[in-house]
Amino acid sequence: MADPLPGLKTFALTVAVRGGARWEDEHRSGWSHLLEHLVFKGAGEMSARDIVQRIEAEGGSINAATGQERTSFEVRAMERSLPLAMQVVSDLVFRPTLSEAEITREKDVVAQEIAEAFDTPDDHVFEMAGEQAFSGQPLGRPILGSVDSIGRADRAGMEAWRATLYAPERMVVAVSGAVDEARLIDLAEAWFGLATSAPGQEPEPAAFVGGNAALTRRIEQANLVFEIPGLSAHDVDTPALRLFAEILGGGMASRLFQSAREERGLAYAVDAWFEGYEDTGVLGIYAGAPPGRSEELARVAAAELRTLARDGPTEEELARAKAILSASLWMADESLVSRAGRNAAQTLLFGAPIPSETLTARVEAVTAEDMRRLGARLLTPARSATAVLGPKAAGAAGRVFADALHA
Structure with missing residues (x-):
């Protein structure tokens, strides 16, 4: 969707997916967050360095975040860079490289992130409370997962999870600022309209346990x-x-x-x-x-x-x-x-x-x-x-x- 604001020279792009940690079973806890990391290690014809250099060379920035119910990719850049931003994010969600070497390396990085959260009391206490609130349910597990569940990830598993999580029918492309609606529709159809996947089952209803x-x-x-x-x-x-x-x-x-x-x-x-x-x-x-x-x-x-x-x-x-x-x-x-x-x-x-x-x-x-x-x-x-x-x-x-x- 386009949200044009006349007089501006820049835009903000968000590609949001209705899917995140809440869609995971216990075996794959943390895989959505791990996948978000991995797609930046190479996608399409781009290396990890290419992904950020192409955006930053135009004066822009790129970021992503994983939540319980949504995963989002954001680009902030000049008006002329919208086609590039759409192409880059499309490659991230539909054509990541997901090499075994990068998966092994990033699992170690996420394990350090898990340890850092544990060592940060005002982070870990929220994980403890969530586990009590929604015991035995995805909402009760940390978005980062556990060292054990992250350790189970391999290339075949991550590619299958990507195809399930980043289903185009669960995506929204939104741009605010310097954007023309007709142009955005053309770009969205070109970079997001032809992708196919098999979205997974809906998450089970949550119940507050306490x-x-x-x-x-x-x-x-x-x-x-x-x-x-x-x-x-x-x-x-x-x-x-x-x-x-x-x-x-x-x-x-x-x-x-x-x-x-x-x-x-x-x-x-x-x-x-x-x-x-x-x-x-x-x-x-x-x-x-x-x-x-x-x-x-x-x-x-x-x-x-x-x-x-x-x-x-x-x-x-x-x-x-x-x-x-x-x-x-x-x-x-x-x-x-x-x-x-x-x-x-x-x-x-x-x-x-x-x-x-x-x-x-x-x-x-x-x-x-x-x-x-x-x-x-x-x-x-x-x-x-x-x-x-x-x-x-x-x-x-x-x-x-x-x-x-x-x-």
Whole structure:
């Protein structure tokens, strides 16, 4: 899809695939992320160096990312470079070399990336929480996979996975900025229209399970993640949940920041977020706290979540959250990368991009009563997933949160 913005000399291209780590079974955990690495090692007639040199020689940049439900490739460049960008990304997704030597080498690189994530407490604690939230399911496994599952990859397996994952019927090509729609359609048909593949089965519906995990490490700070079931990206109450997360812990005026940091000095970093997937979602809280005060922080977090869910926000809080979300939408509109990425993601999720005017209208329409109704939905399942990583003194904080939330 084309998103022309008159007067600009540059464009942002996003090629997004409806497929990622959530499509993997346990045997192939991490293969989507590994594949994203491997396609940059050679594709079509290009070597690894050629791929980046061709883009950078025109003043552009290229990048990619793998998520649970999407894999995306991005190019930012001058208007004249659009044909080159389309050709390069087409080669990456449809014609990668996938040599055995590169697979062996990149498996070692990803193994180092896995080790780095494990050694980074505020990364690994999220993996621990995800495993509790969606135990035994793809959403509960790290996007990076494990050393064992990555070690199983070979050329035949990766080529089969590429053909399954990068199915053209699950792709969206989106360009924002200096782009002509007719020209983009011609380029898309030339570089993406003739490819064929056999897309794999749809992922199984996800179910939030819940549980508590704790890992003792000899570090100074306890890293805490508390999660409860959220809503899917398609749910009618998603705008209200985004406001809920903002009021709970979205900024310095949020309830958690004020109560946990400003009033009690329990944490330097504390925030809340919402992640919506195709059929489920998660509302979460993260904090870094002194080990000896982690249980106190857990009680405060549970109390703030329960109070907001039960009583709803004040008019002042609701107005502030609406202003922040609306402003963030319009600010994202001023970034070509954000526009192209959002258009691609929304097309995959909803069938078409949603104008910012529509999104802000949905946010503005949320009432305090909507928030209270949402709060009842959030607390009804009485499930939570918690993870604590740090000194032994903090180990019980997750159970304290769960007990306080569901008391």
